[in-house]
């Protein structure tokens with residue numbers, strides 16, 4: 025029971041981070057009609073920038089600048105590439121983003137080289153315990169920050185002009201344009217928000233219990249894709265639920281891996297994809313999505 | 321205020337949707353454009369509102385000016401800022417947004433806060449039902465209410481010229497009558513209107529001037545009341561049998577051409 029609770033807590037905190045990434049993925053899809061595969065490298069860019077800058081300017085400034093760098097990169101991708109290809113087939117755009125992702129990723133891997141980069145989290149690697157249920161402090165703080173950001177996001181999405189412009193243009197772009205809503209702006213802003221969310225997720229994903237910044241951080245973003253897709257690619261609520269589901273499933277599979285050994289070692293790493301496939305079998309447009317993925 | 325001169329529009333470089341249309345919307349007036357399906361009415365509005373590009377359409381020739389400003393190079397957001405707002409055919413309200421959010425979306429191009437508040441008041445005065453249902457999703461409204469929401473949403477941008485694309489489409493006669501009254505009231509409040517319709521009774525009832533579009537060309541034009549008495553319009557739009565011997569010269573001096581729809 026203790027183990028279960030412990031895994032559940034870990035799963036939720038991991039899931040909250042997946043949800044941050046998946047939310048970015050979803051708003052990009054809603055506003056630009058792009059399935060963006062740039063998230064892996066954006067995440068790594070965030071982690072890399074924060075780690076590199078920490079030595080020079082200190083942890084907090086590095087976090088702020090790292091987030092800005094990632095947001096800027098997302099903005100540039102949107103302005104330079106996505107915005108100019110507006111109206112292209114969803115599949116071509118997706119492949120374009122894979123190309124962009126590979127370019128950024130290659131450069132980051134070259135820069136990281138064989139270094140072991142660490143983000144010097146002031147909260148270190150200690151764990152936090154209630155009775156015998158444990159959670160790393162990093163994950164606890166991650167959960168709190170992610171919960172706050174997600175709440176802020178949903179409030180903005182519901183009530184702000186940006187949220188309304190975003191939802192209106194996602195529903196009917198031409199009519200939104202007739203109202204004077206500039207889709208280019210809505211889309212650019214969505215990319216910036218997605219960049220910020222990815223960088224924040226990165227900040228925590230490279231902390232305890234995960235060791236340091238390495239290209240493997242990239243794989244983490246890949247696990248947020250199934251979160252977005254199983255929730256429904258065009259549903260922000262779905263991204264949240266999907267993120268939590270994937271986080272919990274992964275934590276459980278890792279925690280009970282001895283019992284699951286017959287499925288092979290490292291099973292937990294593929295669990296997100298298995299969960300996604302299982303959900304899509306029954307609901308092709310995801311749990312809360314309205315668009316069938318076959319159209320994508 | 322709106323002045324269109326020998327306008328030619330094509331889609332994808334091939335389909336000639338509008339061929340040499342000239343048209344004037346004088347300040348403060350309601351101008352109707354009649355024509356059957358495919359006549360080029362929507363294309364005309366798209367040209368004015370800057371959405372032609374979204375349909376791979378292109379102005380090949382001619383000018384479109386609003387108070388002297390060239391519109392051909394403007395995008396939709398710029399057109400809205402100039403005071404031109406289009407209510408699209410088929411209403412196209414945001415079904416997943418609430419009524420209030422639909423109206424907020426409509427006011428998005430309106431920078432001036434007090435103008436926006438005024439516009440909101442005007443919309444709720446014109447359509448009290450929208451206030452009652454402000455927190456409901458757009459999709460739950462009836463067809464007539466959706467049309468009112470679509471018009472209200474456009475008014476939120478405080479347009480100088482309101483462009484309406486077949487507002488009567490699919491609505492019951494009683495509701496069409498109401499829409500006609502609303503258009504007249506909006507015009508009385510100082511907004512000019514360009515009304516595209518297939519329902520000639522309603523359109524000619526509220527319009528000062530009217531044009532008939534026939535496969536991309538203007539076939540008739542003139543004073544709305546006089547136009548409604550011509551044989552062509554009687555027979556083709558108003559469902560009456562006009563005697564063939566009657567011929568009415570329209571004030572613009574254009575010859576009456578045979579309407580072949």
Ligand SMILES: Nc1ncnc2c1ncn2[C@@H]1O[C@H](COP(=O)(O)OP(=O)(O)O)[C@@H](O)[C@H]1O
Nearest residue numbers: 331335337356357358359360361362363364375
């Ligand atoms: N997006 C488009 N692409 C290609 N052709 C179009 C498009 N929209 C309209 N057309 C063509 O242009 C002509 C005029 O259409 P339209 O302006 O929609 O007429 P109306 O609104 O009077 O029914 C028609 O022949 C129609 O087939």
Ligand SMILES: [Mg+2]
Nearest residue numbers: 361362363409
């Ligand atoms: Mg039309």
